[in-house]
Amino acid sequence: FGGITKGLLEVKNMKRKIVGISISMMLTLTALSLSASSYETSENIIYVDDDFLVENATHKKTIQAGVNAAQPGDTVFVYNGTYYERVTLTKTINLTGEDKNSTIIDGSNQRESALLINSVDVIVSGFKFKNGWYGGIESKSADSQIIGNVFEKCSPGLLIYNAYGN
Numbered sequence: 001f002g003g004i005t006k007g008l009l010e011v012k013n014m015k016r017k018i019v020g021i022s023i024s025m026m027l028t029l030t031a032l033s034l035s036a037s038s039y040e041t042s043e044n045i046i047y048v049d050d051d052f053l054v055e056n057a058t059h060k061k062t063i064q065a066g067v068n069a070a071q072p073g074d075t076v077f078v079y080n081g082t083y084y085e086r087v088t089l090t091k092t093i094n095l096t097g098e099d100k101n102s103t104i105i106d107g108s109n110q111r112e113s114a115l116l117i118n119s120v121d122v123i124v125s126g127f128k129f130k131n132g133w134y135g136g137i138e139s140k141s142a143d144s145q146i147i148g149n150v151f152e153k154c155s156p157g158l159l160i161y162n163a164y165g166n
Helices: 002-040 063-069
Strands: 045-048 075-078 081-084 087-089 094-097 103-106 115-117 123-125 128-130 137-139 145-147 150-152 158-160
Touching (some): 063 087
Parallel strands (some): 081 103, 128 150
């Protein structure tokens, strides 16, 4: 009976190891799938092009429409063109132009800036700001990054006040 008992104990130990390994693998796969799915949904891109024929959830004709459709953490990517509008940012997004010389936000000399930043941690890059009567970019918020932009006929080009960490 000693050999049979020893064999049964080995089978029980082997079953425990298999169950332990299976549970460990299931937990690992669950953790990987959760982290992968959260990574995939952490940032959306909204595309803006004044030549779009049909607007939908991710394709807009105006920059402000793209900004309005974006959620915090999203990127609004603007294709080359001249956009005659004043843009107001009220949420944490990345606003990115295709090319700083040919993606133009024209303030049309209205008595305001071409772009107003009114949210923290905004990134604005790749634009030409033109004809901003009260500045190309006016920032009233903290910790934003304004990188690689061009200012033409804006007085001043960049106006930052009551803000820190920009």
